[in-house]
Amino acid sequence: MKNAEQVKALQEKVRTLEAENAALRNPGQLHSNEPSVKVPEIFQSIFRKAEENVRQYFSRISRDPSRGIIEINQERYVLIRASALSKDFLDNILRLYADRGESEAFSIGRNFLFDISHAIGMNDAKAFHARLNVTDPLSKLSAGPLHFAYTGWAFVDILPESNPTPDDNFYLLYHHPFSFEADAWIRSGTVAKSAVCIMSAGYSSGWCEESFGIPLTAVEVSCRAKGDKQCTFIMSPPHMIEKHIRQFAKANRKHEFRKTPPEIPTFFLRKTVEEQMEKARLLAEESSRAKSDFVANMSHELRTPLGAILGFTELLKKTKLDHKQNEYLTAICASGSNLLATINDIMDLSKLDAKKIRFESVAILLPELLQSVELMLTSKIRHKGLEYTTIVDSELHKPLLSDSARLTQILLNIIGNAIKFTDKGSITVACEVVEETQQGVQVRFRIKDTGIGIAPGKQQHIFERFTQADTAISRKYGGSGLGLAITRELVELMGGTVTLTSKVHKGAEFVVQLPFLKAARRVKDLQPSPQTIAGNGLHVLVVEDNLLNQKMTRIMLTNNGFTVSGVNSGTKAISFLKKNTADLILMDLQIPGMDGYLTTKKIRETLNLKIPIIAITAHAFNGEKAKCLAAGMNDYLSKPFRESDLLATMAAALPSALINLDFLREQTRNNLTFIKDMIRTFVRQTPKAIETLQKAALKNDGETVYKIAHTLRTSVSFFGLQTHIGEDLLHIQNTRQAPTEQLEKIKMVCEQAITELQRIKPSALSSMP
DSSP: OHHHHHHHHHHHHHHHHHHHHHHHHOTTOOSOOSOSEEOOGGGHHHHHHHHHHHHHHHHOEEEETTTTEEEETTEEEOOOOGGGGTHHHHHHHHHHTGGGOHHHHHHHHHHHHHHHHHHHHHHHHHHHHHHHTOOSHHHHHHHHHHHHHHTTSOOEEEOTTOBOOSSTTOBEEEEOTTOHHHHHHHHHTOOOSSOOOHHHHHHHHHHHHHHHTSOOEEEEEEOGGGTOSOOEEEEEOGGGHHHHHHHHHHHOTTSOOSSSOOOOOOHHHHHHHHHHHHHHHHHHHHHHHHHHHHHHHHHHHHHHHHHHHHHHHHHHHTSOOOHHHHHHHHHHHHHHHHHHHHHHHHHHHHHHHTTOOOOOOEEEOHHHHHHHHHHHHHHHHHHHTOEEEEEEOGGGOSOEEEOHHHHHHHHHHHHHHHHHTOSSSEEEEEEEEEEEOSSEEEEEEEEEEOSSOOOHHHHTTTTSTTOOSOHHHHHHHOOOSOHHHHHHHHHHHTTOEEEEEEOTTSOEEEEEEEEEEEOSSOHHHHSOOOOOOOOTTOEEEEEOSOHHHHHHHHHHHHHTTOEEEEESSHHHHHHHHHHOOOSEEEEESSOSSSOHHHHHHHHHHTSOOOOOEEEEESOOOTTHHHHHHHTTOSEEEESSOOHHHHHHHHHHHSOOOOOOOHHHHHHHTSOHHHHHHHHHHHHHHHHHHHHHHHHHHHTTOHHHHHHHHHHHHHHHHTTTOHHHHHHHHHHHHHHTOOOHHHHHHHHHHHHHHHHHHHHOOHHHHHHOO
16 A cells, blocks of 8 residues: 555656656746636636637747747747846936936836837737737737736736726726736835836736727836835726826725825827927927018018118218208108117017027227227217227237127127216226137126116116116117117127126116137238229119119119119019110019019029129028029128118129229319210220231231330220230330230220220219219
8 A cells, every 4th residue: 555655656756757847848838727817707708718819829939049039829029138127227217317316217217118018018919909800899908918927027917896998987907916027126125116017007008008999098006116015007098097096095095195196107198298399389480480571571661661761861961951951861860770770670689589690700800890889979979978988908909700790789789878878977998808818818898887877676677678677768768678688699699798787877887708719810901991883884774663762773873873774573674684785783682573583593594694683682681692692693782771882782793894084084174075085086996006916916017016005005094904904015015026915915905995985875974973
């Protein structure tokens, strides 16, 4: 009997060893026949059937390390060390975002893990449902906890309070007794401060969302990693989750959520917020575009008539006026200039808001720039009887790099305000070196006045847009309240600071500190002197639909010796140029029908004309000039413009004129009859003289070469051509030889001079200065 029992025990031991050996040979073999999910009795039959299907599915496992492949039922799987997707990952996130604080860093990691696991859960469910051919929601759900268990995430214990229905009443309450995430923390010996089963919540809610076809999220309300007895989860539609958490807390008093409520995964809320933010961004961009278009259009509409007002005012100043008329004209000019300054301020604000302010870097001398600022303000200073003093550090008498226009604007705004608010006393502008290095220098500008001052409580507001220290000041002194706001923004964009100290009735002191780079060369070498031009009968086509502006431009040009034609549309400009020639075109961009850009394109491409074209526009945005140049224009002039600005821009665009009648005018005391006769003689005789010179050169007739060269030297000097060909003619005269290269040069210069002289009409000649 005893032997039989021993044999039986031995046989049992052998069977156990064989089973263990088989298990070692087959790593995919299951080690338990216990259920893989715990569910209420009402769901038992559905989950038992799912257990059979899932067990069979996971029994078909194959591994091929030589190819790095693990396949289950012909689906490829990957093994990932559990802690790498839990504690280790979150530790890395906490280190990476340490500057955000522990709470925010943990939230970043939690959101990432939840989002990715939620998406994985949805996709696994979709693939599994298709493989097992299940269609009803509960059957789809049943495979989820089983798949969860078989893939090592967690064992799921669904509690009886659950109500898995495909509507707002969906509610799932469940435990994960063996969650891989909680185990990772427990095995590390670390107690978590927050619930850590993030991927479990994301995966399970993703699977159920795919199964029931409604948005779902899950929240872990207790966690073993924190020291709780269970890892417990609530799953419901996102908008119902807070209600279920409150009810759970009420039913389970030991779960105190008031002080530290559980974090609700924000996958859906974040998605909604992102969509709202994108809509807000698009609306903001559309609003910004609309604002920019409005400012551009208003600028154009205001600048166009303002250009005519200021232009005709300038022309009227050149006429004979009595004292009263001159007084009225001065008032008109001042009002127009103030309006233009306000428009420019609004344009600057628009550029600042659109981040379109660009700064040039040119060599300047600060003493000269400060002197020019003083000259601009001289009339205001004299009118108020103020004492104005400029003090410049001797170390600053050297070229520095800066944006001359913007620096002048900054100083004019501050000094102009000082003059405005100072009725008696003085204005002092001091410029000093703060710090100097080999590459650059920090410069401090101090603008001090003895004016009305600013109360301490008001000082912080004066740099705000559309704000002045007091409404009474606004009524008395005027102004839009934009100047100092623009000044501060410009100073800061240039890398500097602006501060204010002031006492009421004791004056104010503004301090601007700016960095400058040192320039390599002298300023005078870098700044060419302004160009001037005389019309000499050159033909200008003005393309402008505003009749007042067209008339004003015509008068300016005619007064300077130009011949002028005008059209009011791009179509008419093309028709004109098909039949007539022009030496230069002034092209308004905002003309009806075919605008200035398209008209220029047709002139360049269809008519194939290389006539210089200057864009004239009331738009003053940065980038407008570059846009005009890209369209084929030669230069750009913003309205309103002065006569000197127009002539200087034209001088830069036109080829340099050869003819200069100053000598003839001086010698004849501006005898127009004699000058006209000299022009006719030169035009008639010069071509014959050059032809005779060429023939004499071919025959080596030195005597004739000498005589003709001597005669030509005298005649060309009357018209200012000696600077171009005087030396060549002198060489030919002295050597009695005429090389081909010199002859061609003389012929070319004389032909161009004759062309210029033929363009001069009698009326234009009489109007020349």
